[in-house]
Every structure is written in C-alpha cells, then in structure tokens.
C-alpha cells in the first residue's frame with residue numbers, strides 16, 4: 001500500500017494510450033507503463049476512461065485491476081455507464097471529472113454546486129462499494145463546499161490554469177492561480193477533505209504546489225509520459241519525486 005506519510009505521486013498513464021491509439025495497435029502498452037511506474041515507486045496509478053475512449057480503454061482498466069498492487073484512481077464522468085463500470089471493478093478510488101467530447105483535455109472542474117442532488121445520489125453507491133470518492137474541481141470555495149456536502153472524501157484541485165499561465169509566461173496570473181490553489185487547499189482541509197492537486201504539472205510548476213502542507217497527493221501524467229519519451233519513465237518519475245521531496249524539505 002502507498003506510504004500514508006509522504007506526499008503521494010499518482011502517475012496518470014492516459015497518454016501512453018494516446019500514442020498506442022494513434023496507430024490502433026497494441027503498443028506502447030499502458031499496462032507496461034503502469035508496471036514500470038509501480039516498480040519505480042508510484043504511490044498510485046491514475047487512468048481516465050473517457051466516454052469516447054480516446055485513450056484508456058475498457059480492457060486497459062480490466063488489465064490494471066489485475067496487475068496493480070498500488071491503488072488505482074479511476075477517473076470517470078458522472079454517467080450511468082461509468083458508474084456501472086466502477087461498481088463492477090470497485091477500484092481503490094474513483095475521481096469524478098467533467099467531460100466534453102469536443103475538448104482536447106479536461107477543461108475546468110466539475111460543476112458540483114450546480115448539480116449537488118444528482119451527484120450526491122451518484123456517488124453514494126460508489127462509496128458504499130468501498131471506493132474512495134474524489135471530485136475534480138476548480139479551486140473555488142463554493143465547489144469545495146458542495147463537494148463536502150455531497151459526501152466526497154477527497155477533492156482534487158485542477159491546477160491547469162496555474163500551469164498554463166506559467167508556461168505561457170503569464171507569471172502574474174500564474175501567481176494568482178497558485179494563491180487560489182493554496183487558499184483552497186487550506187480551506188478544503190479545514191472541512192476534513194483529503195486534498196489532491198492535478199493537471200498540467202511539470203518540473204517547473206510542481207514545487208510550489210508540493211509545498212502545500214494540506215495536499216496529500218499529486219496526480220501527474222501528460223508531462224511525465226512526454227519526458228519518458230526522452231529519458232524513460234523511471235528517470236522521469238525519479239526527478240519529479242526529487243522535486244516533490246525537496247519542496248517538502250525531505
């Protein structure tokens with residue numbers, strides 16, 4: 001099981017499947033990436049089964065459930081189809097994320113405040129099945145309060161706005177987005193929620209987020225898989241782990 005003391009690194013393997021699906025074949029195999037990440041010390045594996053299956057497939061999820069000895073964080077939209085799949089597999093964790101077919105990547109967070117009643121009923125069976133329920137939201141107080149009210153155990157703050165601003169040299173905006181993440185990590189923790197952060201994190205943006213004392217898990221994928229093309233997944237993870245530990249003074 002993952003070490004509960006340190007800041008956990010969840011490795012998202014979605015974009016290994018993106019490369020595989022580019023040719024419609026079987027390689028590179030996301031399960032091989034998951035095994036390498038697990039052997040390299042990943043505290044968890046994250047995989048997003050999108051409605052359009054643009055990257056992770058149903059078979060990938062089946063395979064991950066068979067091979068993983070670290071927790072699987074199953075990302076999914078709040079649909080009946082995905083609920084059935086999650087209840088069949090009963091992964092360690094489910095993370096409810098917004099999805100639009102036309103989007104290139106996950107834009108924004110789940111609008112929990114707009115559909116509290118539906119989402120409360122949607123996540124109840126998932127919790128009862130033993131999966132830890134996380135909600136992927138923007139760093140907004142009203143979304144965190146709504147996530148808490150519907151019974152989510154975890155909130156994952158969307159760090160895309162911070163990371164995009166940083167990498168587009170909009171540094172004042174990046175500072176503002178980082179301040180929002182910091183403030184909402186503290187606020188969510190004060191409600192008793194477990195606080196995670198993910199989306200767009202890179203070597204350049206991870207350290208200030210890793211330094212947030214209330215955050216217990218970072219989910220990182222696209223950047224790590226990109227780095228793996230050049231230096232391999234294990235070395236890429238090792239550097240990310242070094243930066244995370246350095247940020248925590250370890």
Ligand SMILES: CC(=O)[C@@H](O)[C@H](O)COP(=O)(O)O
Nearest residue numbers: 014048075097105106198199
């Ligand atoms: C929810 C999240 O931020 C990531 O898991 C992201 O979904 C990666 O997949 P996409 O790039 O397809 O959105």
Ligand SMILES: NCC(=O)COP(=O)(O)O
Nearest residue numbers: 012198199200219221222
């Ligand atoms: N929930 C965020 C995640 O799993 C990874 O996001 P990214 O690093 O692929 O952008």
